[in-house]
Amino acid sequence: TKKVSMEEVVHYESGEVVRECMILAGEGAAKFAFKNNIPFPFISQEAPDIPAVLPEGLAGQYRLRRCMRKRNVGVTPSSHAALGLGMYSQVTSPLRRYGDLIGHEQLRAFIKNEPLIDKDTMLMRIAAGDAAARAARQAERNSNTHWTLVYLLQNPEWSGNAICLSKEQKQSVFLIEELGMETAIAGVDCELNDRIAVKAEKIDLPALSVVFVKA
The missing domain is CATH 2.40.50.140 (Nucleic acid-binding proteins)
Incomplete structure (x- = not known):
């Protein structure tokens, strides 16, 4: 029987640089789409209601996370509170996120002066993509939980x-x-x-x- 092992994930400074560049690209794409009146999958998040006093340490971070609101995806740009941006979109992972692929398709069509996806079609495709993404995230969480429990069963002490x-x-x-x-x-x-x-x-x-x- 193969044994399940646990290893700590190492976070490198280079990863933070890449993430910042991805956020900048998302902001730039959103501003470009808005400026040129392109129907686009904008991502927003309402500002949270943060208590005046938060606990210290991880307990405070947990309380803060619980205050955060869910993200919204639509064709109308709005602010993204968690990122502190006036408008935002995700366009850097078209191979793993359907919404990013739609954004690329729309930008290419605009650059080539081809017909754009209209707002109603965009909303339908965004909704379908979000539903599939939620199912994929749940499957990933279930898989992580499954193998964690297998690890615990293999290590009863x-x-x-x-x-x-x-x-x-x-x-x-x-x-x-x-x-x-x-x-x-x-x-x-x-x-x-x-x-x-x-x-x-x-x-x-x-x-x-x-x-x-x-x-």
Whole structure:
């Protein structure tokens, strides 16, 4: 039987440079499309309602993330709060994102002076692409969870650290660093950002579920 292993993802500074360039390209494409009245898949995000006081550390980052609103995709440009941009589109990954491919198709048609995709057709294609993208993201999450649970089943003595992100009445939310998983654990007395040792008590692979308890 093959063994599943876990390795920490290494983040390089060069990756940050590439991401910044991708954002700049998206902003530039959106401005170009708007200036030339091109129907385009603009991406926006409303500003979040951020509390006046946030916890420190990862608990504060978790609270901030929970405040963020979902992104919107449409043919009308609007601000993108998370990026701090007046208008934005995604155009740098046409091989893995259908919306980027539509953007490329539209830009090429404009440059070649060919007929553009009209707004109604653009909206229909955006909606279809978003539905497929959501299904793909869910499949990826399910796959990650599946193999994480296989790893835990192959290592029944595993235990690791969990950081308290949020405290509720009946349970608290924790981040298990080694597994990259968030989980709710009941009956644990701790403060925000405290670390506790946890272990997997019950694993249901078909249901993709696991119950963690204090080790």
